[in-house]
Amino acid sequence: MxxxxxxxxxxxxxxxxxxxxxxxxxxxxxxxxxxxxxxxxxxxxxxxxxxxxxxxxLPEGFDGSQVKLLISDMDSTLIAIECIDEIADYMNIKPQVSAITEAAMRGELDFEGSLTKRVALLTGLNTDMLQTVYDERLMLNPGAEALITGLKSQDIKFALVSGGFTFFTERLKEKLGLDYARANVLAETDGKLNGSVVGSIVGAQAKADFLNELCAELNITPNQVIAAGDGANDLLMMNEAGLSVAYHAKPAVQAKASTALNHRGLDAILDFIG
Ligand SMILES: [Mg+2]
Structure with a gap:
């Protein structure tokens, strides 16, 4: 039923x-x-x-009592900002960068190409500014802490995955006691960003791959996973999970996710569990 x-x-x-x-x-x-x-x-x-x-x-075949992992996007999902747009703000190029971010989130641009372009625009920024963005701009979305506490009390792991940067995912992982994190590494030369990322880009496919890797590591099936995101590059990952949550998401994402939250905060994800 x-x-x-x-x-x-x-x-x-x-x-x-x-x-x-x-x-x-x-x-x-x-x-x-x-x-x-x-x-x-x-x-x-x-x-x-x-x-x-x-x-x-509830999606057919999904059993909330069997959930063992929540995998979530970072920017505009776990946190209330797009980090790259805020970094750009400190360089006075936020309009140029956020226009590209928006188009990528709507699925109009290929994510990898758009990220390469945006990171190139950050060339020369003193890396100290990343800490300033973290300290002054980064805010959790409503309900984030209640969600994390609720998951921990039920022994459900939390994986943070982002097309953004490890500078932020690693600090959040540490601060919130998250279990896993994966994102892009900003390359730097002599204390300044050099406009590229290290290694291959964490984009849509890499997010989906991370979900499957974690399933293998935890010895669970994708049906025991909830995936949350707001952008087009979250959809491949969301499609793998037993239940996907479009969190205050773009229409194209809501149309393809199995569930959507547009009023409540992140803690409403706990309603699917148990
Ligand atoms: Mg996002």
């Missing part, structure tokens, strides 16, 4: 009446569930619009 997840700890009268029309509401930890006979995409869209809540259908 299809299961609807209503990502809200409380419902107002109108929401309650609307949702009761679909099936019996079961109150769970911080959310509600409905086991319903059947529901099509059109009806789901209508429920979301009318209730102004995040409502998702």
């Amino acid at each position: 299809p299961t609807l997840i209503i990502h809200s700890p409380t419902l107002n009268d109108a929401q309650h009446t609307l949702l009761k029309s679909v099936g019996d509401l079961q109150a769970r930890n911080n959310h509600y569930r409905i086991e319903c006979a059947s529901i099509d995409a059109e009806k789901l869209f209508e429920l979301r619009q009318e209730s102004e809540l995040d409502i998702n259908l």
